Amino acid sequence: MLYYAVFTAFAMLAIGSNGKPTISKANEPKRCCIPKQFSAQISTSHGVKLPDGTITASYAYYNFSYDGNRGMVGLKGVSFSIPDQQQSNLWIIENRNDGQIYTIDQGSKQCQKSQMPIQPLSCIPGIQNTATYLHSSTYGYGDKQIIGDTWLVTNNNIVNYATVSRDDLCVPLSGHIFLPSVLTALTTTDFTPKIDDPSIFNIPAECQNAV
Template sequence: MFYYAVFTTFTILIAGSNTKLIRSLTHKPKPCCLPKQHSSQMIISTSMVLPDNKLHSSYSTYNFSYDSDRGSIALKGQATSIPDGQKSNWWVIQSMKDGQTYTIDQDSKICHKSIILQKPFYCIPETAVYQYSSMYGYGDKQIIGDTWLIVEDEAIRYFTVSGDDLCIPLNGNSYSQNPTTVNSTTISNFIPKILDPSAFDISEQCI
């Protein structure tokens, strides 16, 4: 069940806010592209209806890496099932070059391979609808965050990026069907470089 939940969470992915609106719809920003290389930490809360109609919820913390030169995304971290508190450690690599997602259960050392069905986006698409802007941070350390509505097939996403030329991802919420899933993602400790290049090395269990 954990593998299914982690895989589904990853395929539909993607700082605190005082929610003060500062930009009107008549002065909307332009869509931007995320930095081509970056690392961050992600906290993901997930609720989904599994194929047996049971509800599964989890809380996960991941170290996230993206490298456009490799055409890959990597996550390493721990997921905690709610309410039983069961913990599991995961390493996920999504390779655009071979169209595969590698989900490694680091506890059992088992690798699950699957075809990428829904590619993550690296740029806010032109079809995205600007929603609002708000201030993120506290005191004199605040930045503007622009929130966009992105509709893709059976998924609806609200995605927030910094309102400057850096286009730093801040948070996201997604809603999808098949299975019915709700995700909330908070992104922090963003750095515009790869901190752990080994996160992209496909484990021998997957070869």
């Protein structure tokens, strides 16, 4: 369970530059950067091929907070493995300053420390410089609607189809991320442009000696 949980924290922000500029299309929307601070609810699904060849999958939902000023990402929620539906209460902390991800099983109080697979960026340089605009769609109904713009962003071996809101907030609405041996889909709801609970970034005692 902990092996593929570590991909959740960085997947939401795994939108980087591959250094290959693209030509802007005449009808593409304005390129944007995600907020420096926000909280949201996210739901994720993962498919992973483990080093021994085993295929595993999971579905999870989390309270998510991002603080770009401090370089921290925090998640707390529930993950279900598929197909056995094993449930784990997880707390994930990503410290972008030292490149570490801490994944805590809150039931067993076990902490796993791992290195971030890539270095996510507080802005979205891919959408600023190297992303390819694909299409737009409308979210909501009636007079409660927002437009989401979908971009194809590649970064080395990572491919991300990322959808962000077209308003000034540039909310990351969804992502479909493809890494070697890992597939991830992510949806964002209940966005607020602030940190709901700053303690979500506090690394607990059980992680101090984690390896």
